[in-house]
Amino acid sequence: MNLLVPTERGLYCPVGDFHIDPSRAVPRAIVTHAHADHAVKGCGKYLAAPDCLPLLRHRLGRGIEAEGLEYGRSRRVRGVRISLHPAGHVLGSIQVRLECRGEVWVATGDYKRQPDPTCRPFEPVPCHVLLTETTFGLPIYVWPExxxxxxxxxxxxxxxxxxxxxxxxxxxxxxxxxxxxxxxxxxxxxxxxxxxxxxxxxxxxxxxxxxxxxxxxxxxxxxxxxxxxxxxxxxxxxxxxxxxxxxxxxxxxxxxxxxxxxxxxxxVMSDHVDWPALMRTIRESGAERVGAMHGSTAEVVRFLREQGTEAFEVRTGRPQLDPATIDRAESFDESPASSNAPAHPSLGEADDAADDADDGDDRPEGV
The missing domain is CATH 3.40.50 (Rossmann fold)
Structure with a gap:
């Protein structure tokens, strides 16, 4: 079962019918953080960490329909249960955990393992399939303390x-x-x-x-x-x-x-993982399969396969922006999104109860 598939609009979950970090406007979006190459204007509904919401509204406009889901709290969206976990990249950055019929996938978004006084630290999340960023996915990238x-x-x-x-x-x-x-x-x-x-x-x-x-x-x-x-x-x-x-x-x-x-x-100070932290994260996840997203994907996949790990590249429609280009978008494109976006079904209902077996037919009202 492929819980996430790459599309021209970004990572898409067919079971839950939502996107993660879409590159274009979609009806339902989970946003891993508020950087310009991850948070796009015009989506019908946004789901993010609560401390990401002020940043999303600052960048996308006060009129967006955005909801926060507390870290670690699960929510069922159609046949898939989702939860958000700290990524340590910037304030409000998250990893997205998806579970369906006993299989767990994690999309890391951007993340780092170094301490940062302004955001929650990265939290390792065990999974069967890990989709990890590989922005600095070469052994030459080792950060100083x-x-x-x-x-x-x-x-x-x-x-x-x-x-x-x-x-x-x-x-x-x-x-x-x-x-x-x-x-x-x-x-x-x-x-x-x-x-x-x-x-x-x-x-x-x-x-x-x-x-x-x-x-x-x-x-x-x-x-x-x-x-x-x-x-x-x-x-x-x-x-x-x-x-x-x-x-x-x-x-x-x-x-x-x-x-x-x-x-x-x-x-040398980065808000992304270096090579040692990338490899550590993959080990700690216990993942049987690893997808490499953004940056040095081919090099990471080749290395992991040589080590005996099933690995693959994940290519979506999200542009590979130069950091200066990202900053230009953040710095000088602050016009608010339209508040007249069409209404869309919600991204599910919060659920902290014990996880029942998902059969694909458990669809909350309004989804």
Whole structure:
């Protein structure tokens, strides 16, 4: 039984008649997190983690019909039981567990295993079939300890401040910016954020995440500025001159990527799993079959097959966006979705009771 099948609109569950992270508008969507390449406008109904809802409404519009399902609580949708589990990627990120007739599938969405003060940590979920992201699915991608890389950032900030030079940290507006903001030392001068980041910060605070207060006046020499890459060279940053820039991303693990970004310095901090954490996750899942999604899928599948694991590539219509492209969508495409979307059946009824055997005919009212 294939509980999930790849389609041009994204992962589709035929039994439950819903999509996970659709790339186009669909009647019913489960959204693993609010990044622009996972959450699209125009869907009839959205289901997500409760702490993801403020971010979805910030990105897609207050008028969307979105419902939160508590972590670990199950819901029956037609013949399949679903539950959402923390992914550790960004605030509100989830893995989707599907169970039908004794078979369990898990779609990880994007995830990481490093600590992050702004979101719930990743939770291993045992399953028969695991569909995992493989964004950094090559052995060259091994992350330094998060605390060690943060200390490198702080040393760089300190040296810059002593010289009267501003520190521009180029980050994604959703996730990386808040993770850094919650971790940076407050005694190295004021911290300024780009408007796109400020908007996401407000959604984080609405979800109950405490973030430090940021400066509201224009940045000046010696400041620390968290900004999206597209703002470099704009009038807003002119007041911060002179400044040094550094990109904060897993892509900074390779020199070629640093050169492509046009920045002399890069800090290796990612909201995705590296190679060791990817392999650890696969082992801990106990999965008999593994599907690789996004990134280095062919390389991961080949390696797993060599190790004796049944593996396959999962190709959907979701675009493989460059991180800067993702940020551009998040930063400058904030127009709300139409509130006139047609009504659609719900995504099932909550159910914490013991799981009865699913026979495919257990269809809640309204689905």
């Amino acid at each position: 998060a605390d060690e890389e943060l200390q490198r950032i702080e040393s760089w900030r300190r040296r810059n401040r002593e010289r009267g030079v501003s520190s521009l940290l180029l980050v994604y507006s959703l996730g990386k910016a808040q993770r850094l903001l919650a971790s940076l030392a407050p005694d190295l001068g004021p911290i300024h954020v780009h408007d796109a980041i400020a908007g996401v910060n407000a959604a984080y605070r609405e979800a109950g995440i405490e973030l430090p207060t940021t400066a509201i006046d224009p940045p000046s020499a010696g400041s620390t500025v968290l900004t999206v890459p597209q703002a470099v060279g704009t009038r807003w940053l002119a007041a911060a001159a002179p400044y040094e820039t550094a990109y904060v991303s897993g892509w900074m693990r390779t020199r070629r990527r640093r050169q492509q970004r046009g920045t002399g310095r890069g800090f």
